[in-house]
Amino acid sequence: MRVLTIMMILAVFAIIGCKSNSQKKSLSGTFTKQSKSEYSTASDTLIITPSTQSNNSYEIERRTGFQKIRNGELQAKEYKTEKWQSSWSEDKQVLSETEYGRQITPSIDGNSVTLKNTLYQKIK
Template identity: 40%
Template sequence: MKVSTILIALTIISLYSCSTATKKTDITGTYVTQFKNDYSFTADTLIVTSEANSQTFNIERRTGFNKIRDGKTFPKEFKSKKWVSSYDAEKQLLQETELGKQISVLPEKQVLKLGDTEYQKVK
């Protein structure tokens, strides 16, 4: 009776440790930031989606900005870029190899950092 109880306890512990070790940080979602300086007002969005069962992520960056020249605000312009990144869980980085972009992942804050710019997760 004691042996079967011990075996059940060990099985539960090993299953629990396996499931927690393979948990993947969920970084998919939509992240936004905005900033203003003397030359423009910018609203920036990163949309992060994952490829099925892998550490590869598709990132789409959508930027809308209004140029400001001599105190006059011009109509909004838009840019969009897409790239593929791999996630390094140990360094908590999304790394894109072709252009060398690195995005720091701060999952506890639900924040991504591209350079000095922080993007807050909205969904």
């Protein structure tokens, strides 16, 4: 009876471990969005990778390329890159960055993430 109880406890821990690993895998990836207005065009990319510092820590790299439109003509393309650290909150199901309060929420299927009110689609 005691062996059966120990095996059941180990099975529960194994299931919990698999669940947290699958969540971590779905958070990683490259996500993109494109936008256009009468004043500019832009492409925005988020690259989310697990950090080597801890299990719940992620590195986020945001790459933005944009072109201003002045008098109906596209200007030269400009680029911005920023990097930050975030941590995964299992309770809230969100990646949080503390310096600026940015939060990234992954979709249930892992094919998209939301930063503020902006939806990014997974490309790889």
